[in-house]
Amino acid sequence: MGFLENKKVLIVGVANKFSIAAGIADAMHKQGAEIILSYQSERLKDKVVQLGETWDCKTFIECDVTSDESISSMMSIIKKEWGCLDGIIHAVGFAPANELDGNFVDVATREGFAIAHDISVYSFTALAKAGKELMSGRNAAMLTLSYLGAERTLPNYNVMGVAKAALESTTRYLANSMGQDNIRVNAISAGPVKTLAASGIKSFRKMLSYNADRSPLKRNITSKEVGNAAAFLCSDLASGITGEILYVDAGFNITAMGDLTETD
Numbered sequence: 079m080g081f082l083e084n085k086k087v088l089i090v091g092v093a094n095k096f097s098i099a100a101g102i103a104d105a106m107h108k109q110g111a112e113i114i115l116s117y118q119s120e121r122l123k124d125k126v127v128q129l130g131e132t133w134d135c136k137t138f139i140e141c142d143v144t145s146d147e148s149i150s151s152m153m154s155i156i157k158k159e160w161g162c163l164d165g166i167i168h169a170v171g172f173a174p175a176n177e178l179d180g181n182f183v184d185v186a187t188r189e190g191f192a193i194a195h196d197i198s199v200y201s202f203t204a205l206a207k208a209g210k211e212l213m214s215g216r217n218a219a220m221l222t223l224s225y226l227g228a229e230r231t232l233p234n235y236n237v238m239g240v241a242k243a244a245l246e247s248t249t250r251y252l253a254n255s256m257g258q259d260n261i262r263v264n265a266i267s268a269g270p271v272k273t274l275a276a277s278g279i280k281s282f283r284k285m286l287s288y289n290a291d292r293s294p295l296k297r298n299i300t301s302k303e304v305g306n307a308a309a310f311l312c313s314d315l316a317s318g319i320t321g322e323i324l325y326v327d328a329g330f331n332i333t334a335m336g337d338l339t340e341t342d
């Protein structure tokens with residue numbers, strides 16, 4: 079028997095099989111969770127439904143997280159289908175491409191900042207607000223995805239780093255605010271994974287090998303590994319954990335100077 083048996087979980091952020099959210103869905107399904115998937119737009123529907131069927135998903139809901147109305151109509155559908163909710167996975171992030179290529183001060187714009195923060199940060203709070211009633215009093219959990227760029231600067235991550243810092247802070251504020259309803263809120267800070275969101279990034283392959291060379295485990299991580307950690311954090315095995323940022327990065331974040339074999 080899996081450790082997520084009888085848990086009903088909403089997963090927001092599957093675009094295709096490479097999505098981190100797909101790794102999470104797979105791991106949670108293996109542990110016995112029932113899953114509803116949302117997808118950003120009609121364009122992604124067929125692919126997401128096809129994938130979801132492999133995890134026995136019965137319900138698929140279109141939801142654009144920039145719209146309160148879209149989020150609230152999604153929660154109404156879940157209320158009708160399930161009447162309650164034990165978990166929400168938020169695996170959504172976006173900044174306009176021109177903000178992620180070049181020197182931060184030169185490429186940053188007011189509009190890009192607003193878009194990045196609306197989609198990548200506020201949407202987590204919006205899902206919490208709309209899902210709170212369905213999750214209250216049932217040991218529910220929320221989870222979001224962050225990246226080391228929240229705490230350290232790295233080339234080109236720019237406004238997404240600023241947004242991830244706000245997202246990690248949001249994780250703590252939501253954890254504190256929803257603790258009284260026994261809702262836990264955590265984040266996973268994942269190492270780089272080749273997904274759709276990573277595919278447009280110049281030198282992403284270089285970043286993967288940089289991370290693999292310098293991390294204690296001497297390799298990159300997989301969405302499956304993020305999925306297993308996510309399944310744990312959303313399960314009752316993690317009942318004492320909230321407001322936490324858990325690294326799933328092969329240990330990269332604890333290092334400095336690597337092992338010197340890469341440098342002259």
Ligand code: NAD
Nearest residue numbers: 091092093097098118142143170171223270271273274275
């Ligand atoms: P992905 O492209 O597979 O997933 C991003 C998802 O965000 C997509 O499903 C997309 O449809 C969704 N999305 C964007 N705008 C939306 C909107 N307005 N409404 C609803 N959905 C919207 O890429 P991914 O790498 O799996 O990204 C998932 C999360 O993981 C993001 O928060 C990302 O920042 C984070 N993350 C990624 C990596 C990495 O290296 N890939 C590392 C650490 C953290």
Ligand code: 0WE
Nearest residue numbers: 171172173175225233234235270275276278279
């Ligand atoms: O959070 C992310 C991905 C964020 C992302 C990626 C894109 C590409 C396409 C957000 N918005 C967009 N918008 C687009 O138009 N990661 C952690 C992966 C990632 O993205 C980077 C990275 C890493 C790592 C961007 C620059 C530098 C490093």
